[in-house]
Amino acid sequence: MLRQLTVFEIQYHTRQIGFWIAVLIMFLIGALLISFPDATFAASTGEKIKANGAVVTAGITSNLSLFSMFFGAVFVVSGVMRDQVHKSLEMVHATAVSTRDMTLSRMIGVYIATFISIFAMVVGVFAGQFIPWMDKEALGPINLFYYLQPTLLFIAINTLFVSGFFTAIAAFTRNRALVYVSAVGLFITYISASLFVGEDGTDLLTSLADPFGSAALSVTVEFWSAAEQNTQTIPLIGYVGLNRLVWGLIGLALYVVSFSLFKRGLVTGKSKEHEADDDDTGRISLLPTATKMTGAEVWASFWARFKYEYLTTVKSIPFIILTLMSVALFAITVFVQMKFVPNPALPTSPLMATTVFGSMAIPLLIMIIFFSGEIIWRDKSAGMTEIIDASPVLDGPLLAGKWLALLGMVISLMWVGVFFGMASQIILGDVPINFLTYVNITFVQIAPRILALAVLALFIQNFMPNRVVGMLASGAAVIFFFIVIGFLPSVHPMVQFGSLGAGRWSELNGFSSLLRFGWFGLYWGSLIALFVVVSIWLWRRGTQATLLRRFANMKTRMSLISTTLALLFVAGLIGSGGYIFKAYNIDNEYRSAKDNDLRQVKWEKTFGDNRKDPLPKIRSVEVDVMFNPAQQTARVAGSYEIENTNAEPLEQVFVSMVTRHKESIKKLELVGAVQVTEGENMQEIEDFNYRLFRFEPPLAPGARTRMEFETVFHAPKLADNSSIERNGTFVDSSRVLPQFGIRDQRLRNKDKRRKNDLPELEKRADRTDMEARQRHFISSSSDYVNFKAKVCTDVGQIPIAPGKMLAETSENGKTCRSYQTIRPILNFFSFLSADFEVRRDVWKTPNGRDVPLAIYFHKPHDYNVDLMLDAMKGSLDTFTTTFGPYPYNQIRIMEFPYRGFAQSFAGTIPFSERIGFVMQSGDPTDNKKVDLATYVTMHEIGHQWFAHQIVPADTKGFNVLSEGL
Numbered sequence: 001m002l003r004q005l006t007v008f009e010i011q012y013h014t015r016q017i018g019f020w021i022a023v024l025i026m027f028l029i030g031a032l033l034i035s036f037p038d039a040t041f042a043a044s045t046g047e048k049i050k051a052n053g054a055v056v057t058a059g060i061t062s063n064l065s066l067f068s069m070f071f072g073a074v075f076v077v078s079g080v081m082r083d084q085v086h087k088s089l090e091m092v093h094a095t096a097v098s099t100r101d102m103t104l105s106r107m108i109g110v111y112i113a114t115f116i117s118i119f120a121m122v123v124g125v126f127a128g129q130f131i132p133w134m135d136k137e138a139l140g141p142i143n144l145f146y147y148l149q150p151t152l153l154f155i156a157i158n159t160l161f162v163s164g165f166f167t168a169i170a171a172f173t174r175n176r177a178l179v180y181v182s183a184v185g186l187f188i189t190y191i192s193a194s195l196f197v198g199e200d201g202t203d204l205l206t207s208l209a210d211p212f213g214s215a216a217l218s219v220t221v222e223f224w225s226a227a228e229q230n231t232q233t234i235p236l237i238g239y240v241g242l243n244r245l246v247w248g249l250i251g252l253a254l255y256v257v258s259f260s261l262f263k264r265g266l267v268t269g270k271s272k273e274h275e276a277d278d279d280d281t282g283r284i285s286l287l288p289t290a291t292k293m294t295g296a297e298v299w300a301s302f303w304a305r306f307k308y309e310y311l312t313t314v315k316s317i318p319f320i321i322l323t324l325m326s327v328a329l330f331a332i333t334v335f336v337q338m339k340f341v342p343n344p345a346l347p348t349s350p351l352m353a354t355t356v357f358g359s360m361a362i363p364l365l366i367m368i369i370f371f372s373g374e375i376i377w378r379d380k381s382a383g384m385t386e387i388i389d390a391s392p393v394l395d396g397p398l399l400a401g402k403w404l405a406l407l408g409m410v411i412s413l414m415w416v417g418v419f420f421g422m423a424s425q426i427i428l429g430d431v432p433i434n435f436l437t438y439v440n441i442t443f444v445q446i447a448p449r450i451l452a453l454a455v456l457a458l459f460i461q462n463f464m465p466n467r468v469v470g471m472l473a474s475g476a477a478v479i480f481f482f483i484v485i486g487f488l489p490s491v492h493p494m495v496q497f498g499s500l501g502a503g504r505w506s507e508l509n510g511f512s513s514l515l516r517f518g519w520f521g522l523y524w525g526s527l528i529a530l531f532v533v534v535s536i537w538l539w540r541r542g543t544q545a546t547l548l549r550r551f552a553n554m555k556t557r558m559s560l561i562s563t564t565l566a567l568l569f570v571a572g573l574i575g576s577g578g579y580i581f582k583a584y585n586i587d588n589e590y591r592s593a594k595d596n597d598l599r600q601v602k603w604e605k606t607f608g609d610n611r612k613d614p615l616p617k618i619r620s621v622e623v624d625v626m627f628n629p630a631q632q633t634a635r636v637a638g639s640y641e642i643e644n645t646n647a648e649p650l651e652q653v654f655v656s657m658v659t660r661h662k663e664s665i666k667k668l669e670l671v672g673a674v675q676v677t678e679g680e681n682m683q684e685i686e687d688f689n690y691r692l693f694r695f696e697p698p699l700a701p702g703a704r705t706r707m708e709f710e711t712v713f714h715a716p717k718l719a720d721n722s723s724i725e726r727n728g729t730f731v732d733s734s735r736v737l738p739q740f741g742i743r744d745q746r747l748r749n750k751d752k753r754r755k756n757d758l759p760e761l762e763k764r765a766d767r768t769d770m771e772a773r774q775r776h777f778i779s780s781s782s783d784y785v786n787f788k789a790k791v792c793t794d795v796g797q798i799p800i801a802p803g804k805m806l807a808e809t810s811e812n813g814k815t816c817r818s819y820q821t822i823r824p825i826l827n828f829f830s831f832l833s834a835d836f837e838v839r840r841d842v843w844k845t846p847n848g849r850d851v852p853l854a855i856y857f858h859k860p861h862d863y864n865v866d867l868m869l870d871a872m873k874g875s876l877d878t879f880t881t882t883f884g885p886y887p888y889n890q891i892r893i894m895e896f897p898y899r900g901f902a903q904s905f906a907g908t909i910p911f912s913e914r915i916g917f918v919m920q921s922g923d924p925t926d927n928k929k930v931d932l933a934t935y936v937t938m939h940e941i942g943h944q945w946f947a948h949q950i951v952p953a954d955t956k957g958f959n960v961l962s963e964g965l
């Protein structure tokens with residue numbers, strides 16, 4: 001009996017089309033992940049570590065087995081809990097089938113279905129190595145045991161643990177929703193445990209705390225050599241073996257417990273669920289009755305529907321538990337971040353807003369998958385379909401009510417997140433709450449993509465024969481578009497579903513590109529609106545409305561209004577899609593990772609030999625920078641005075657341009673030379689943004705001449721990043737001034753070089769190489785230069801460049817400042833403009849000279865300014881007595897948005913907000929907690945000696961001199 005029942009159970013799962021769709025998707029995910037050489041999972045593989053080696057395969061398998069949490073929950077509900085869902089429990093219990101056989105067969109069925117779904121990914125990982133684009137260099141010999149062992153160790157045991165766990169929950173609670181809830185609970189416990197143990201745990205604790213075994217695997221192979229990683233299978237005696245034994249036994253115990261809980265009669269009549277049978281008996285397919293409804297009636301029917309669905313959802317126990325769980329995860333994350341991280345950030349509004357949604361994302365997505373199924377199928381499960389479908393309710397308001405209820409749930413939960421984020425700021429104290437930051441990060445940056453996925457899940461449910469299959473399919477889609485796509489290299493933004501690209505957020509400047517946000521909003525918005533219309537056309541009305549029948553009926557449902565709207569949305573989709581495509585692929589030459597590699601190969605084959613061409617040296621630089629922050633444009637004009645310091649006459653020189661837009665280059669003249677426009681490689685010279693000048697006659701050794709230039713920079717056009725921000729512009733000279741010589745663009749990856757027939761990359765020159773010692777690491781076309789600049793910007797902002805400020809003037813409604821250095825500096829400058837607050841101080845040199853100190857910062861970010869001023873003075877004292885005098889007239893530090901670094905220019909140090917201004921000041925009694933603001937300030941001031949005075953040669957070990965301090 002057991003055998004027949006088990007066969008029946010397995011067939012029950014596997015005869016569903018949705019099951020095989022899920023299996024296929026999992027297979028593809030496995031194949032894609034392994035076959036893209038730049039995918040995150042495969043990133044470390046290549047010449048040494050093989051993509052199909054023992055450890056890589058085991059690592060991928062153990063990580064992918066985490067998906068068993070999703071599949072296990074779905075199959076437990078559709079397998080073990082089937083009778084409750086179908087209300088046939090009493091009937092089954094009254095038959096001659098023994099409880100033991102029935103329960104056991106169902107549990108085996110669930111186990112096998114879950115196992116197959118995850119195993120499909122391993123098969124995909126195996127098959128991936130035969131995909132044509134797979135890099136053959138990254139593959140070692142095929143060994144089936146490398147797949148078999150992790151399959152048994154991770155998938156077999158994790159499936160046992162997970163399905164045992166969910167079956168136990170099912171047996172205890174008899175509530176299908178709580179099974180899904182427990183899936184999220186399991187996930188959150190798993191993340192929290194790894195957060196806690198990961199910070200301070202011993203190897204044993206770390207490896208045991210992970211029910212899925214990945215941590216045990218990482219601990220075991222941490223110090224394995226490449227050769228060992230390729231060929232050694234995971235030792236069973238050790239952390240992995242112990243972990244697997246413990247969690248395998250726990251899984252088994254859970255099975256025994258739930259088996260004994262599923263006793264006949266125990267649940268009779270106790271089921272709280274009142275569900276209808278999914279197998280229909282009627283054979284009615286209905287069309288909406290032609291009724292005339294007034295606007296108010298339509299609204300009323302929508303509103304009633306919305307209210308009902310929304311309230312049912314947010315008042316349901318699973319919603320409440322899941323919300324509490326995400327809040328708990330948030331609290332744990334914040335606690336770990338503040339307590340254990342060596343250089344904690346201040347609990348600012350942007351940090352808390354992002355952390356809240358880091359914790360809420362996965363629970364939210366699970367809720368979307370679960371509740372979309374609930375909402376779409378609610379009438380049917382409640383046995384109400386016939387009544388509602390025969391009533392004169394219109395499809396539009398009905399559907400709108402359902403869909404908006406789900407979106408309303410998502411938005412409600414996000415408000416909960418905002419609330420807890422702000423509450424945590426109050427509890428942690430000190431840092432003011434910025435409500436607008438929460439709204440922006442939550443509803444501009446995060447919400448659109450989540451809401452789009454919610455609509456996708458609802459849309460997919462339309463085409464599915466029942467709720468469970470719909471959950472499998474929409475779950476796979478959500479996993480793909482939210483998780484997997486992040487691991488794939490350079491996915492075109494037009495296929496990143498729902499991603500509006502608002503970009504990074506900073507308190508200085510808000511979002512970097514709202515234009516991109518608008519266009520992608522139109523693009524995805526149109527597609528989503530189309531989903532809605534098609535869903536209304538295909539709405540399941542009637543009990544036996546098959547998909548085919550619904551398609552056949554679609555025509556009668558296409559009213560004039562809906563058809564017009566649909567055409568409008570199609571136009572919106574094509575129009576915005578066309579514009580975005582043009583901006584990315586035509587105006588900005590969108591390149592995939594592979595295109596980029598090929599471009600580098602082409603560069604090296606064409607220009608590789610020109611890398612060491614003799615160059616003139618720049619002696620002095622004069623620039624005139626005009627920032628228009630409001631328009632995000634800039635104009636940079638100026639001149640170089642250059643000298644031929646070579647022993648031979650200089651015949652020609654390449655100039656690298658800083659923009660590929662030809663029309664942006666207003667002027668580029670080299671006195672005594674003509675631009676070469678005919679001859680070899682002209683196309684390539686243009687493609688790589690170079691200009692070639694020939695001196696006529698050749699520039700004699702020691703002779704001097706001038707170059708003059710003027711370039712304009714315009715607002716970013718979707719993908720094009722100009723870095724002229726509305727507030728908080730920071731550009732360095734290499735981004736806005738033309739450079740002599742060609743920039744080194746050689747392909748660095750060894751395997752890719754070999755594949756493209758490029759010679760092995762030559763190593764940096766030895767320290768004894770006298771020829772290399774003639775060049776320093778900053779530039780080969782300059783030593784020290786005289787520098788003079790005038791920088792103008794909008795009134796209200798402060799323009800900054802290196803050097804002593806000579807004058808501040810007001811010209812044509814602009815604020816301008818002139819700067820000049822008191823002695824020559826490296827040919828490497830920064831230009832900034834923002835609405836700064838300034839704090840000043842003075843430091844006295846040992847011989848009594850006053851050096852003015854200034855910190856330019858975003859007004860609310862004053863938390864560490866005093867600390868940084870102290871660090872400036874302290875390090876100046878120490879460095880002057882230890883290394884020698886400070887050579888410049890002043891030191892200023894300026895805050896800039898988005899990026900995470902600081903950079904030392906002569907007497908001028910741009911400093912990103914995230915590397916000091918909003919960090920916690922550390923704890924002097926705890927040497928595990930670094931005061932980043934002080935540390936980075938001192939390091940950057942150290943560069944005023946090392947790199948700016950002691951300039952390392954372009955040889956091995958140069959970074960010890962420049963970054964050693």
Ligand SMILES: [Zn+2]
Binds near residue numbers: 940
């Ligand atoms: Zn440094």
